[in-house]
Amino acid sequence: MTTIAVIGGGQIGEALVSGLIAANMNPQNIRVTNRSEERGQELRDRYGILNMTDNSQAADEADVVFLCVKPKFIVEVLSEITGTLDNNSAQSVVVSMAAGISIAAMEESASAGLPVVRVMPNTPMLVGKGMSTVTKGRYVDAEQLEQVKDLLSTVGDVLEVAESDIDAVTAMSGSSPAYLFLVTEALIEAGVNLGLPRATAKKLAVASFEGAATMMKETGKEPSELRAGVSSPAGTTVAAIRELEESGIRGAFYRAAQACADRSEELGKH
Numbered sequence: 055m056t057t058i059a060v061i062g063g064g065q066i067g068e069a070l071v072s073g074l075i076a077a078n079m080n081p082q083n084i085r086v087t088n089r090s091e092e093r094g095q096e097l098r099d100r101y102g103i104l105n106m107t108d109n110s111q112a113a114d115e116a117d118v119v120f121l122c123v124k125p126k127f128i129v130e131v132l133s134e135i136t137g138t139l140d141n142n143s144a145q146s147v148v149v150s151m152a153a154g155i156s157i158a159a160m161e162e163s164a165s166a167g168l169p170v171v172r173v174m175p176n177t178p179m180l181v182g183k184g185m186s187t188v189t190k191g192r193y194v195d196a197e198q199l200e201q202v203k204d205l206l207s208t209v210g211d212v213l214e215v216a217e218s219d220i221d222a223v224t225a226m227s228g229s230s231p232a233y234l235f236l237v238t239e240a241l242i243e244a245g246v247n248l249g250l251p252r253a254t255a256k257k258l259a260v261a262s263f264e265g266a267a268t269m270m271k272e273t274g275k276e277p278s279e280l281r282a283g284v285s286s287p288a289g290t291t292v293a294a295i296r297e298l299e300e301s302g303i304r305g306a307f308y309r310a311a312q313a314c315a316d317r318s319e320e321l322g323k324h
């Protein structure tokens with residue numbers, strides 16, 4: 055039975071835990087650490103996992119160790135657990151979910167030969183609809199990579215990418231749920247402006263975006279084709295689309311994605 059350690063039971067750590075448990079992993083094989091005792095207890099009450107505050111204790115004999123702390127703590131946590139990882143009877147794999155921290159930086163702060171996988175997750179993991187990219191370090195073998203992919207696939211889709219693409223990936227999937235939340239917020243406000251009750255506007259906007267996202271995923275059609283399908287000549291939709299285009303929606307997304315990728319690159323330098 056695989057033993058998992060999740061170092062940092064925050065948003066991403068909890069999303070992962072909830073997905074693993076929904077996929078029938080025994081919660082008693084999942085150890086979750088937080089510095090604060092209260093948060094650990096909250097997670098234990100919610101999921102039945104083993105909560106700890108000692109990262110080395112969590113890493114002891116763990117098969118896979120997920121690092122779900124903020125990027126600035128990754129190197130510190132790795133140095134803290136590296137001795138324990140060295141003493142484990144089977145080779146543990148370390149999986150970092152942190153933005154900006156390179157595989158080389160992680161390999162350098164651990165003992166030589168540590169298998170490290172770098173993942174860029176996103177929060178829809180919490181509802182089993184995450185998008186995670188994986189990039190393997192030098193010492194990860196095919197079986198270890200498969201094991202990590204299998205675990206991540208319990209909380210959504212998984213795609214292997216080159217490390218050089220990760221800043222772009224951050225702009226595309228790591229941060230993009232927030233873009234849709236913002237667009238939804240704006241549409242709801244526009245509905246209220248048209249006189250709809252807020253709850254009605256929210257129901258209509260959220261259900262429509264969910265349906266549209268499912269259509270893009272399940273039909274395999276291009277988004278442009280699906281859009282053309284709901285834009286009758288001189289109709290209502292095309293009138294709205296023209297406004298969005300004239301307001302510069304495409305340019306805004308080019309600039310937003312660039313800003314996100316630039317920031318991701320910058321974070322990686324510190």
Ligand SMILES: NC(=O)c1ccc[n+]([C@@H]2O[C@H](COP(=O)([O-])OP(=O)(O)OC[C@H]3O[C@@H](n4cnc5c(N)ncnc54)[C@H](OP(=O)(O)O)[C@@H]3O)[C@@H](O)[C@H]2O)c1
Pocket residue numbers: 061062063064065066067087088089090091093109121122123124125127131151152153174175176177228229
């Ligand atoms: N949120 C996103 O949308 C997203 C998307 C892509 C990637 N990520 C990456 O995922 C990672 C986690 O992000 P998050 O949003 O989940 O952050 P978060 O909600 O702040 O969670 C971090 C957790 O780590 C715990 N922690 C901090 N230092 C620790 C330590 N030394 N030992 C053990 N636990 C510790 C914190 O609890 P205590 O303070 O109680 O210790 C907290 O629960 C980040 O590296 C981020 O780059 C996040």
